[in-house]
Amino acid sequence: MTPSVAAVLGLVAMALISLLAGLFARRYSRTTSDFMVAARAVPPRINAAAISGEYLSAASFLGVAGLVMQFGYDVLWYPVGYAAGYLLLLLFVAGPLRRFGAYTIPDFAEGRFDSPRFRRLAVILVLVIGFFYALPQMKAAGLTVETASGLPYWVGVVVVAVVVVTAVTGGGMRGITLVQSLQFAAKIFAISLPAFLLLLHFGGPATPFAAARGQLVRLPVSTTYRVSRGELWQLARTTSLNVEGEAPVLWSRDDPVRAPGAVTAEVGDTPAPSSPLRGSKHLLLFGRQRIPAGTLVWGGNATVLVPKGQPAPFGSATPASSTSSWSAPFGPLAGGSGHPLLFTYSLILAIVLGTIGLPHILVRFYTNPDARAARRTALLVLVLLGAFYIWPPVFGALGRALDPSLYGNNLTDAVVLVLPSLLGGWLGQLLLAVVAAGAFAAFTSTLSGLLVSLAGALGHDVYGRWLRPTASAHRRRVAFQVAAVGAGGVAAALGLMVSQFDISVLVGWAFAIAASSFFPLLVLGIWWPRLTTRAAALGVALGGGTATLSIVTTMVATLSPQVEDFLARSSGLAVILAQPAIVTVPLAFATMVLGSLLRPGPPSGVAAKLVQLHAPELLGLRSDYIPE
Amino acid sequence: MASTTPPSSSGLREFSEQTEVGGIFLQALMRRQLRLSLGVAAVFFAFLGAQPLLSTVWKPWTRWEVLGVPVTWVVLGVLSYPLLVWLGRHYVRRAEEVDEEFTDLLG
Numbered sequence: 106m107t108p109s110v111a112a113v114l115g116l117v118a119m120a121l122i123s124l125l126a127g128l129f130a131r132r133y134s135r136t137t138s139d140f141m142v143a144a145r146a147v148p149p150r151i152n153a154a155a156i157s158g159e160y161l162s163a164a165s166f167l168g169v170a171g172l173v174m175q176f177g178y179d180v181l182w183y184p185v186g187y188a189a190g191y192l193l194l195l196l197f198v199a200g201p202l203r204r205f206g207a208y209t210i211p212d213f214a215e216g217r218f219d220s221p222r223f224r225r226l227a228v229i230l231v232l233v234i235g236f237f238y239a240l241p242q243m244k245a246a247g248l249t250v251e252t253a254s255g256l257p258y259w260v261g262v263v264v265v266a267v268v269v270v271t272a273v274t275g276g277g278m279r280g281i282t283l284v285q286s287l288q289f290a291a292k293i294f295a296i297s298l299p300a301f302l303l304l305l306h307f308g309g310p311a312t313p314f315a316a317a318r319g320q321l322v323r324l325p326v327s328t329t330y331r332v333s334r335g336e337l338w339q340l341a342r343t344t345s346l347n348v349e350g351e352a353p354v355l356w357s358r359d360d361p362v363r364a365p366g367a368v369t370a371e372v373g374d375t376p377a378p379s380s381p382l383r384g385s386k387h388l389l390l391f392g393r394q395r396i397p398a399g400t401l402v403w404g405g406n407a408t409v410l411v412p413k414g415q416p417a418p419f420g421s422a423t424p425a426s427s428t429s430s431w432s433a434p435f436g437p438l439a440g441g442s443g444h445p446l447l448f449t450y451s452l453i454l455a456i457v458l459g460t461i462g463l464p465h466i467l468v469r470f471y472t473n474p475d476a477r478a479a480r481r482t483a484l485l486v487l488v489l490l491g492a493f494y495i496w497p498p499v500f501g502a503l504g505r506a507l508d509p510s511l512y513g514n515n516l517t518d519a520v521v522l523v524l525p526s527l528l529g530g531w532l533g534q535l536l537l538a539v540v541a542a543g544a545f546a547a548f549t550s551t552l553s554g555l556l557v558s559l560a561g562a563l564g565h566d567v568y569g570r571w572l573r574p575t576a577s578a579h580r581r582r583v584a585f586q587v588a589a590v591g592a593g594g595v596a597a598a599l600g601l602m603v604s605q606f607d608i609s610v611l612v613g614w615a616f617a618i619a620a621s622s623f624f625p626l627l628v629l630g631i632w633w634p635r636l637t638t639r640a641a642a643l644g645v646a647l648g649g650g651t652a653t654l655s656i657v658t659t660m661v662a663t664l665s666p667q668v669e670d671f672l673a674r675s676s677g678l679a680v681i682l683a684q685p686a687i688v689t690v691p692l693a694f695a696t697m698v699l700g701s702l703l704r705p706g707p708p709s710g711v712a713a714k715l716v717q718l719h720a721p722e723l724l725g726l727r728s729d730y731i732p733e
Numbered sequence: 734m735a736s737t738t739p740p741s742s743s744g745l746r747e748f749s750e751q752t753e754v755g756g757i758f759l760q761a762l763m764r765r766q767l768r769l770s771l772g773v774a775a776v777f778f779a780f781l782g783a784q785p786l787l788s789t790v791w792k793p794w795t796r797w798e799v800l801g802v803p804v805t806w807v808v809l810g811v812l813s814y815p816l817l818v819w820l821g822r823h824y825v826r827r828a829e830e831v832d833e834e835f836t837d838l839l840g
Contacts, residue, residue, distance in 0.1 A: 185813045188813070189813070193774060310802050312802055314803065315801060453781055457781075470748060547778070632763065632767055716755075719763050719766070
């Protein structure tokens with residue numbers, strides 16, 4: 106947990122590479138088409154790397170590992186769902202959407218239904234989803250810089266905002282495509298190599314599960330833990346440790362600490378009546394101690410050194426999750442809700458279907474030359490994502506076995522960033538630099554994609570199509586750049602306020618909103634000729650609106666005890682508000698289908714639109730909605 | 734809907750000018766592509782959806798292990814990815830075949 110020079114160097118190196126690549130690409134981006142869709146000329150291999158680079162956000166690089174460490178098995182639905190979303194994108198959207206040949210999703214909404222008003226509704230949702238998705242990236246930026254260098258949280262947020270805004274205003278889509286494909290390479294290297302070496306060093310993938318059953322894992326290097334009040338350690342054997350200063354301990358078992366020099370004393374507050382620690386002994390530890398096997402609960406903040414060769418203290422988020430429930434299905438995440446099966450299915454739906462509705466991911470398909478390339482790109486993305494997503498859970502599981510102070514300090518999101526130091530020496534330092542650089546690549550590449558999407562919505566959809574349809578190409582490009590600066594600033598400001606939410610949970614919410622709005626719009630808009638404009642718009646507004654409302658309620662509940670109490674009394678409602686997809690996705694679908702059947706009347710020229718979406722390129726009928 | 738090249742055959746002309754016959758062609762194409770996509774999606778959703786259900790109704794499988802790692806972890810966290818790639822590859826091949834057959838039919 107101590108700041109590391111190597112990690113700071115890793116961050117600075119990645120920031121410089123990203124900045125330079127962005128500036129380099131600047132020379133090649135001139136036209137609006139360059140800025141919006143990279144002139145529709147990105148070959149599948151580069152595009153797949155860029156898409157994967159953009160898609161593997163901080164939630165994938167840091168958040169999944171952190172959540173696995175906290176909640177275990179149930180979290181595996183996140184990485185699998187993220188990857189599976191791409192399969193659905195390939196199956197239902199990739200080819201036809203590319204054939205349509207627009208710049209943004211609001212373009213599709215307007216073009217498919219011949220309705221400028223639909224564009225405005227779509228723009229609002231692009232902005233909501235985009236900003237929601239940007240928040241966890243900002244949190245990751247703050248957290249990474251804080252962990253690596255000890256600088257305050259806001260420094261990371263500001264630095265990343267500056268790097269990303271520079272790349273996007275300079276090169277637009279064409280510029281970031283180059284940067285993002287480089288960043289993908291950095292990320293897959295940075296996650297797989299350290300995870301592989303850690304596994305090798307600590308006895309393979311069985312170690313975390315063995316440690317959970319009380320088997321011994323020895324520390325390969327002397328390790329300093331910053332413990333905090335309430336932090337729980339399980340010791341497999343008698344362990345020597347060295348307390349710097351003095352540390353209060355709540356000993357949860359009946360037998361007293363038989364450590365020489367330990368003094369029984371009242372320390373701090375007595376645990377709450379409901380606490381499992383009630384009635385436990387309070388001790389003060391200082392200096393070198395030998396602690397017998399068992400469960401140890403720290404009663405205050407202290408620095409504790411566990412020497413090389415000693416048993417690694419094994420931790421858990423709460424006393425309740427210290428049992429085997431962590432490694433079994435329906436553990437603390439899904440099981441805690443009281444409706445584990447409902448919770449799990451809703452989570453799967455939100456993640457898998459949400460991918461199909463993420464505007465910043467969808468627009469990337471417009472950068473392909475044609476539908477054939479779009480399909481092949483999506484397939485390659487599946488390969489790249491699979492190769493990546495095997496690794497983050499490894500970090501999470503090992504973190505549980507090796508570094509309990511992450512639980513105590515509420516820093517499980519940082520497990521990827523700190524675990525390599527356990528390898529010790531120059532290798533540990535080198536790998537710290539590598540993971541720091543990988544994390545930086547993760548949130549900057551996602552943020553640059555988001556910023557293109559947000560700036561596109563504001564500069565192209567709002568300014569160029571809605572406010573000033575007659576503006577010159579030059580003014581549109583300036584509008585795009587101004588919008589990028591503004592959106593970056595707002596995202597950074599919001600990012601300063603979300604440090605207490607889990608990264609993956611925040612991303613899950615963006616997915617739920619996307620799944621409830623753009624997913625049904627695209628799937629029905631592409632495949633169902635009878636969809637009417639009115640029903641589609643109503644479905645998007647209702648699905649997106651209710652999902653946003655549910656999530657905002659849950660966020661308010663996290664911050665306000667009264668609302669949380671109210672929700673706790675009706676757990677079914679709380680589950681649905683926190684994971685609304687299982688209700689809001691069918692709601693949006695039903696609205697679109699029933700609305701279209703009750704008041705039929707698809708928009709005029711729907712046959713032509715369907716030809717445009719589905720006619721194979723080989724027929725030579727090609728025409729892009731925005732031809733340039 | 735402006736064509737970049739003038740339609741070269743009668744089938745293609747019917748199709749691009751959205752006559753009734755062209756509409757039937759288009760419907761047939763969309764139906765084949767959609768059936769293919771739905772089939773592939775169903776396979777993956779069955780694979781995903783069966784796991785929580787299995788964990789609910791038949792607990793023993795949550796206790797199985799391979800080399801010290803629970804089988805539940807291996808199936809979901811590792812095997813999902815090759816399955817995804819395999820399904821994706823199958824889909825891309827079939828979808829391209831459908832497109833080509835359709836082009837031959839009109840051409």
